[in-house]
Amino acid sequence: MTTPTSGSGAPWWRDAVIYQIYPKSFADSDGDGVGDLPGITARLDHLVWLGVDAVWLSPFYPSPQADGGYDVSDYCDVDPLLGTLADLDALLDRAHGLGLRVVVDLVPNHSSDEHPWFRAALATGPGSRERDVYVFRRGTGQHGERPPNNWQSIFGGPAWTRVDRLTGDSRDVGEWYLHSFDPKQPDLNWDSPVVRARFEDVLRFWLDRGVDGFRVDVAHGLVKAEGLPDWDGGGAAMVMGGDRARAPQVGNPPTDPVAGPVTDLVTDSVVELGPMFDQEGVHDIYRSWNRLLVTYPGDRAMVGEACVEPAERAARYVRPDEMQQAFNFPYLQCRWDAPALRHVITVSREADGAVGAPTTWVLSNHDVVRHASLLGLPDTGRSPSGIGADDPQPDAELGLRRARAAVLLMLALPGSAYLYQGEELGLPEHTTLPDALRQDPIWTRSGGTKRGRDGCRVPLPWQSDRPGFGFGPTGRTWLPQPADWAALAVDVQREDPGSTLSLYRTALGLRGRLRLGSGDLRWVALDGADPARVLAFRNGDVLVVVTVGGTAVRVPDGGTVLLRSDGPASAGDLVVGPDTTAWIRVSSPDVHQTGT
Template sequence: MTSEWWRTAAIYQIYPRSFADSNGDGIGDLPGVTARLGSLQSLGIDAVWFSPFYTSPQKDAGYDVADYCDIDPLFGTLADFDAMLEEAHARGIRVIVDLVPNHSSDRHVWFQAALAAAPGSAERARYLFRDGKGATGELPPNNWESVFGGPAWTRVVEADGNLGQWYLHLFDSSQPDFDWHNEEVREEFRRILRFWLDRGVDGFRVDVAHGLVKAEGLPDWTAAEGAGSMGGAGGEGVPLEPEISTEPGDAPPYWAQEGVHEIYRDWRKVLDEYPGDRILAAEAWVDPLSKVAKWVRPDEMHQSFNFAYLETPWKAAALRKVIDDSLDAFGSVGAPSTWVLSNHDVVRHATRLAVTADNPQGHGLGPRSKGIPEYATGVRRARAATALMLALPGSAYLYQGEELGLPEVIDLPNDVRQDPTWFRTDGERYGRDGCRVPIPWEGDVPSYGFGPSDASWLPQPAQWAELARDKQEGVAGSTLSLYQAALRLRREHALGSGTLVWADALGAGLDVPADVVAFRNGDVLVVANAGTAAVALPAGEVLLASNELGAGASGSSLPPDTTVWLRA
């Protein structure tokens, strides 16, 4: 008998370099995480997901992996990992680790061997090396663009000193793509899976799970203007990608190819060898949701991030549609829907949901960006959106610091930015540094308690002093208290395993305005006002309110950008 804990879990993402620093070098580490696990236990989460901590040159914050079976000294040692895992399990917290199978670092021993080997060699066959076009091979094999901007191909210098073949890197040039048609690559990742499963991890979040397999022949492809860099929506008003095609402007021939599913069916067999419901969670920027559901068919992965939900604007009609579509799509294959509003790749939702200008995924925000909201407006809307999300049936993902109401850091100086996107676009796109600034724990100490010194790999804004965890702990109305209460009530009322019924189908005479999202999940009635005017609130015991409620002529009213849970 299995628990299938993942169907209803609240999973908290830890971005290791920005969570907690134990030694004062300004970079978060595993011992820092271990020391703060009690705070996560009191928050009320079920599991943590770690962004990469593997050996890496850190050209892309650890998503360029040089050794998949060791810890980078920046973050500690394997012994530190084992100690953290033991402490997390002792506190009832499961541990999911990131796996990066689309590409390695160019410092990986395999890629170094490929550079030293000849064209056509077994070493090069592990990656996507190709001859160039043109009279002397001077042109790249096709016109693909990197997710981070610029060309997706780099030409190498051969052993004889002459320019030679090109290699594919959908991300930075320091991240060469593996060739997943190669059985040696497949067997290596089976080994990596077992290495971490043997240590006791509870699962894997799979980076770029919609990549890995590229269309036969690597055909040219041109993106539609404004398209999202990872294949999802490009921002509000930009349509999600259509069915896979190699026609210019349609979906890329390197995302969501059918061959990826064979890989995950193989991985699922490996995980099923182990006890305790070990899981696979897909980062699959794919649309429509009916296609995302392919990743979570019964013999493949257990979860897939719901990026359609993340990218939905704070508008009632859009929210109702994406919730319906999500429950239908994932339910059709017997999988739970997942819900997420922030992560390490997107503008924090305490800012993003109130931005009034287009902001395609991956572009980030900075001093020149338009439509940036006031903090009070952004966090009010974010609190309402979170309260809505945590009432939905399924599994919810939280990103470190959102429980403190942290906004995107907009005003980072140019000379501290580290995201490859910033450099590969010559500053045209700000990238993701603004959501990765180290989080605050104590407001009146150096680095706001991030570490024992004032060092911080990205500078923390003065605003962190008032948003620090110790300034919010036990304070009624704080964002931290809202998250703690929502997670406790979510568990007490079994909302994760519940069933959603829209309020207008309840037959209780409820009047649901067009700008309102209202549904019942078990014995909880959820009402979210996404409009600009207050609305009347149904009678009932208030269990949770994202912001203060108002008073109307006939009782309580629900202000704009506010969500309430009532006992139905």
């Protein structure tokens, strides 16, 4: 199997734009209302036309679908709902033939409770080698009737389930298993050499089939603190539908490279991870995986879902002998605020640069409210756990305006960028999805207090005049689409030069031609511009100006506007309006460079 070659001497992942596909919601080939691998393959031309470099596939493995495919029952096959291994091979061949890399999701923190490994653990009982593959412990209390510790699940409720309630076997009285997420997702025991060997086999299986890398789910959670001590922080801290546990800032406030000391930033606090996350032992695992990946040609890569702060600690996951990338969650959760954005960009680049790694940038994914809606809320930083019909609704016009500005800011930054399917259409969150149709376990585990992530996972609209907006041949969709998405369908937007889709395509083309992803960043101060309202930086000979909030700014004469988020570029119009980003080609702008 062939893989695309990099156009430069640097590894492809250092500046790639990677497009996340949630397979159930991208495109349906057989009409059952669920997206599938042949549907993805048939629509890869759209991604080539758009101008991305790689595709990240969320899980497609056999799964009971208790958590949208992140409960895996076989790591080396394809769920029949989504296709076959032959379909996956065809997808890889087609993608590589089009010049696209393919990254697949790996879910090593937990499996499904229907995985043969877990069934064997239940069948063999306490003390068995099979049970050592998972995290089993005897409960506390006289008869083991209470959980082993006070840990809480990220999805809500206790993080432990008592085994004898499942098996009815008297030998199991008092035994519990750990599940950091849903009870149907038992945590694997990464202290076991058996687990480590099995996952190296899994990596080889997919690498041999030609995948270009892995997105590692819950990368910071595989190893738990010795003894599994109680944690006063309560529930596990992780980006998941907007929920995070935070500790107060310690020390001096950060300094903005343009405006000076800054307070009240979303990044001013540090996530208190607790004993279930970011343990030293995870790095041994990724060093081992790195040694395996480098035996394969083509710059195979790993990107970690490592929800770790501060930035210097997160950067440990991307040291030269570990992962190639890690997601930038502080940037994902940063408010639409100039000093906050400038600060998180600066801190991220400095931390990653210190270990020689590129920084990643992302605005949306399958776990958070789509940013076209988030940026229309009063709190633009911390994503709520879904939005329902009776919740405060986003300002759709303001949210889209800011979303367009935000993506031009992101795509102008050096490093690698991630796009979530549908954001190129300006898709908002489905905020009126009937609660009765929700499938996210967060909704049920929270007792209906958190709407969860279904609203960002609704099937894409491809054709405005077709049932189901062309998602599949029958019009069926596993979640209903909002009626007003007809105006956002791909076929409508491709014909409109002012559409969000056209903006994305133009920006991606310019980003590649101007080599912004492999460039550098220098903050600048524009004369007369308020640094609390305006971001400005140079990347090569491109001046990027971002206005945040109800302000406008005039940039220096002598530049040529290449692209702006609020409409067609006009070479003579150097006024950047409110909540707008402009890319301006300059040679020697009359601006003051500051910092790095």
